[in-house]
Amino acid sequence: MSTQHFIRGYLRASTDDQNANRARATLEQFAKDNGARVAAWYTENASGTKTDRSELMRLLTDSHAGDVLLIEQVDRLTRLTKADWDTLKTAIKQAGVRIVSLDLPTSHAAMTVSSNDDFTARMLDAVNAMLLDMLAAIARKDYEDRRRRQAEGIALAKSKGVYRGRPVDQQLRNKVTELKAKGFSIRKTAELAGCAPSTVQRILKEDIGA
Known part of the structure; x- marks a missing residue:
């Protein structure tokens, strides 16, 4: 006998320049394919290496035991260090939430397992806990490797005198300059120009300095 669970979709992108809602349609279709629907969405632009993510914390606060935290990939939930990941896992466990990630097939059964089937639920929890730890470690290593390669590339470019930072599209530059000249704040300029405040x-x- 299956049971319906309250599905909470979590969407995250690392920076304001990225579209955090990119995976929403994919998660909606996954839920539909499993005879369910996503009842609540939590979307934010924040680094997966940080623990202070307001929407993720709001999701856990809103949750009740048996709810599902639905994500596209484990790295959308964590690129944390081991210590920080252990802290987040504790918060998730205390909330009684089960993680379902599209890139972790063994977690998919949590969408339909009966709350009365204690044995199956406990077996799934044990298997998924181990695999989640593995994917969390891979996500962190991927982050550290990319940061290291980026730093090496910048150092090499600087040594050759060719490093100029991230290039800014001239059309975007013109739009930002025009909006600021009209008196808009940095945040409003970023919103109207479709970029991050840091870019403005x-x-x-x-x-x-030019």
Whole structure:
């Protein structure tokens, strides 16, 4: 006998420049294919290496035992260090939430397992806990490797005198300059230009120094 669970979808992108809602349709279709629907969405632009993610914390606060935390990939939930991942796992366990990730097939059964089937639920929890730890470690290593390669590339470019930082599209630069000239705040300028506030600040700083 299966049971319906309250599904909470969590969507995360690392920076304001990225679209955190990119995977929403995929998660909706997955839920539909499993005879369910996502009842609540929690979306934020924040680094997976940080523990202070307001929407993730709100999700856990809103949750009740047996709810499902639905994600596209484990790295959307964590790129944390082991110590921070252990802390987040404790919070998830205390909330009584089960993680279902599209890239972890063994977790999918949590969408339909009966709350009365204690043995199956405990077996699934044990298997998924082990695999989640493995994927969390891989996600962290991938983050550290990318950061190391990026730092090496920047160091090499600087040694050759060719490093200029991230290039900014000229059309975007013109739009930002125009919006600021009209008196919009940095945050409003970023919203209207479709970029991050940090990008607006960088463009203005470069224009001042030009």
